[in-house]
Amino acid sequence: MTAADVAETRWEEAACILCENNCGVLLEITPPGDDGRARIGRVRGDKNHPNSQGYTCNKARELDHYQTGPHRLTQPLRRTAAGTYEPADWDTAIREVAAGFARLRDTHGGETIFYYGGGGQGNHLPGAYAAATRGALGSKFASNALAQEKTGEFWVDGQLFGNEHCHTTGDWEHCEVAVFVGKNPWQTHGVHRARTVLREIANDPDRSMVVIDPRRTETAELADFHLQVRPGGDAHLLAAMLAIAVTEDLLDNPFVTEHAEHTDKLLDAARAVDIPAYCQRAGVDEQLVRAATRRIATASSAAFYEDLGIQQNVHSTLNSYLEKSLWLLTGNLGRGMHLHTAFQPLWSAHSSRATPVTNTPMLAGIVPCNVITEEILTDHPNRFRGALVEANNPVHSLADSHRMREAFEALEFLVVIDVAMSETARLADWILPASSQFEKAEATFFTSEHPANAFHLRHAVLPPLGDTLPEAEIHRRLVRELGGYTDDDLEALLAAAADVDLSQPREDDADGLDAFALTFLGWASELPLRTKVAPAVLYEVLGPRLPDNLREGAVTFALAHQVALRNAKEVANAGFIGDAPKAGNALFRAILERRSGTVFAIDDEDVDPNARVIRDGGKVNLEIPVLLDELATLADDIDPVPDSDWPLILAAGERRAFTANTIFRDPDWRKRDREGAVRVHPKDAADLGIADGARVRLVTRAGHAEGVAMIDEDMAHGMVSLPNGMGVDFPDGNGGTVTGVAPNELTSHDERDPIAATPHHKHVKARLEPV
Ligand SMILES: Nc1nc2c(c(=O)[nH]1)N[C@H]1C(S)=C(S)[C@@H](COP(=O)(O)OP(=O)(O)OC[C@H]3O[C@@H](n4cnc5c(=O)[nH]c(N)nc54)[C@H](O)[C@@H]3O)O[C@H]1N2
Ligand SMILES: Nc1nc2c(c(=O)[nH]1)N[C@H]1C(S)=C(S)[C@@H](COP(=O)(O)OP(=O)(O)OC[C@H]3O[C@@H](n4cnc5c(=O)[nH]c(N)nc54)[C@H](O)[C@@H]3O)O[C@H]1N2
Ligand code: SF4
Ligand SMILES: [Mo]
Secondary structure, eight states: OOGGGOOSOEEEEEEOOSSTTOOEEEEEEEOOOTTSOOEEEEEEEOTTOTTTTTOOOTTGGGTHHHHSSTTBOOSOEEEOTTSOEEEOOHHHHHHHHHHHHHHHHHHHOGGGEEEEESOOSSOOHHHHHHHHHHHHHTOOOEEOGGGGTTHHHHHHHHHHHSSTTOOEEEOTTTOSEEEEESOOHHHHOOSTTHHHHHHHHHHOTTOEEEEEOSSOOHHHHTOSEEEOOOTTOHHHHHHHHHHHHHHTTOSOHHHHHHHEEOOHHHHHHHHTOOHHHHHHHHTSOHHHHHHHHHHHHHSSOEEEEEOHHHHTSTTHHHHHHHHHHHHHHTTOBTTTEEEOOOSSOSSOSOOOOBOTTTOOBOGGGOOOGGGHHHHHSSOOTTSOOEEEEESOOHHHHSSOHHHHHHHHHHOSEEEEEESBOOTTGGGOSEEEEBOOTTSSOBOOOOOOOSSEEEEOOBOOOSOOOTTOBOHHHHHHHHHHHTTSOOHHHHHHHHHHHHTOOOSSOOSGGGGSHHHHHHHHHHHHHHSHHHHHHHHHHHHHHTGGGSOGGGGGGGGHHHHHHHHHHHTHHHHHHTTOOSTTTHHHHHHHHHHHHOTTOEEEEEOOSSSOGGGGOOSGGGOEEOOOHHHHHHHHHGGGOSSOOOOSSOOEEEEEEEOOTTOBTBTOOOGGGOSSOTTOOEEEOHHHHHHHTOOTTOEEEEEESSOEEEEEEEEOTTSOTTEEEEESSOSOEEOOSSSOEEOSOOGGGSOOTTOBOTTTOOBOTTOEEEEEEEO
């Protein structure tokens, strides 16, 4: 596609890329203006999208601020000795990037090449193709943002249900009670059509909402029970709730006996809880805690969502254990909460490995974000010496930006693939410019619905900018340059692919896909390296057989087959039937044809809720010794001594109406709260003599920053907050502007969970000073 192809305004199916909901949208594509570039105009919800059904929030209409602007990279850039960047052509870039990594591989081993990325809120295909480059290099250690939020939860799932792919999701449409723990879905979604669904629950006299959050958020405003917990008091609160459920005889005993085992130690621990003291420690009225617990326990179904408020906080992993125990013991597995299918799991099923330098466990197979700098800044022979960063901005998004910069500068070779000159790209030896998510086919693997689960392969709807390439092509060229496969290797595949024609829908096997699938499977199984480089190979041999605007979807061919094998029953329920390769091919065809997304799997309902528990014997295990030990320590933390140096707790990285990680760099996208104010409780502001709109200095152990104060009576006393995603620079033509505070200038890498090593972003000791 070229700019000339956009001759007149047209509407195209796509998805919003700003949060994990990926709502289906219709984009108005406008023809090139004076700058010669077609762009995104109006944005509407797509009623045909299986998940969003026409819904969008306020942010989707700003998508052109991502697509168009001076922040976009247009050509490969090489760092000069002086630290500036000079443009280069792709052939040079690929040759030198491959040579730089090959040197590290050959001298120190491929495992010293670290990979950070895989995608953000809208783009997971880069990660799928990067697997080929990593395979060719022998790179074994990788990380991404999941290891600073969800890995503790995944590990608890593994302990409870059998492995870390046993992920649960809430049935928000039907649950009688919805419980949000450190989660503000009104702003952050995660629940499809969140604002509509939340209003429905709030307006239904037979349903209730419970919110556990120190701030009276937009979600809390709609709740029947707002447990306004003291920052960091969740473990005490959740332990008290569990204790109330146990001692008031509110457990679903028949359900527990039938579906769970090893419950005694947890129940004993709950009985030992001093309920009034724990409620007081948590800062919530005991009668309110009792009432909310009774409401949850007596409901026919309760759905729970735990998120950053507890996952990036003290006792993060313990909080997950307590939260899940509460809904399990009150009989909600298979009622409000469900184990679901996934199109392609984003993490590993097992936590069997540890990092090479600090020997920190890699929960769900991911290097914990908070140890990355320690794995680089050392003379240990196995340290990370090189890194490939793609579609994420870790120098901005990981704890302790100072130390992150120091570590990434210390790397012998750093390559960043991004659409924009990010904070991380600024440190790279090579910056490779990617086509945007609207200039290539893209998809995410955020597929966690029950019972009907959908996958959406989006079409390219705009021509690629400048000299950018999709990641699929970047990785294909890198793998080729690294010798991951040769022309000879492809002979049989190219012959089979020659008979494939997917340029338009055809009946069943008239497109030649069945024969290709069999050839491909045989080819891949011949040599171990072939499986690794297969994504790049598929892009090379199958990509050209796909419609032009879907080429980067080639890898979903393999993924469709994998899910059809893994979840044959659920995939058949969605209408894709037949022995391999029939079902996988039918699913792949549907993915290519259905521009608004495809339901790929439908879970059976009314089956044993334990059907997906994969532990031996099929019962849920409720005994996690290391967390029971941590639970016992709560009794010694009933009366914390106030810290006069750090009287406030900073939630560093709150989601608001106008935040979207670092996906937007142009500050003009924000219709209000442009600078991202520091929210302060009126009493704290009065004590410090701070007026609304005044400039303030926020000081933490790690650093200090100046911002503008917003007095907010919805805040908890003693708590301040900063929005996430701020403090990125934008090339405005005058040397660049930075708007707002980058929260990780204020966080420390060593404040982390004892088990998951996830950061305490929501619990940073701080003080505030007037400027
Ligand atoms: N608008 C917008 N939406 C987004 C994003 C975005 O950048 N902007 N990012 C997306 C991403 S990547 C994610 S992971 C999700 C995150 O979604 P959420 O987890 O909902 O996001 P946050 O606002 O960071 O944190 C949620 C809540 O935690 C509360 N909190 C703070 N301290 C505590 C505490 O001690 N205890 C409890 N119980 N709660 C506490 C905060 O008051 C806040 O309301 O949002 C996604 N959606
Ligand atoms: N203090 C604090 N820190 C936090 C959080 C917090 O609450 N507080 N939240 C954490 C959480 S939950 C998350 S998820 C992370 C998010 O932070 P990151 O994981 O770093 O992700 P994003 O900010 O979404 O980064 C997106 C990057 O991808 C680039 N990009 C966009 N489209 C494409 C594309 O098509 N191809 C390529 N190659 N690049 C593209 C963008 O330009 C940008 O540089 O932040 C984490 N950091
Ligand atoms: S909820 Fe809003 S930000 Fe999230 S995908 Fe939908 S429109 Fe985009
Ligand atoms: Mo996130």
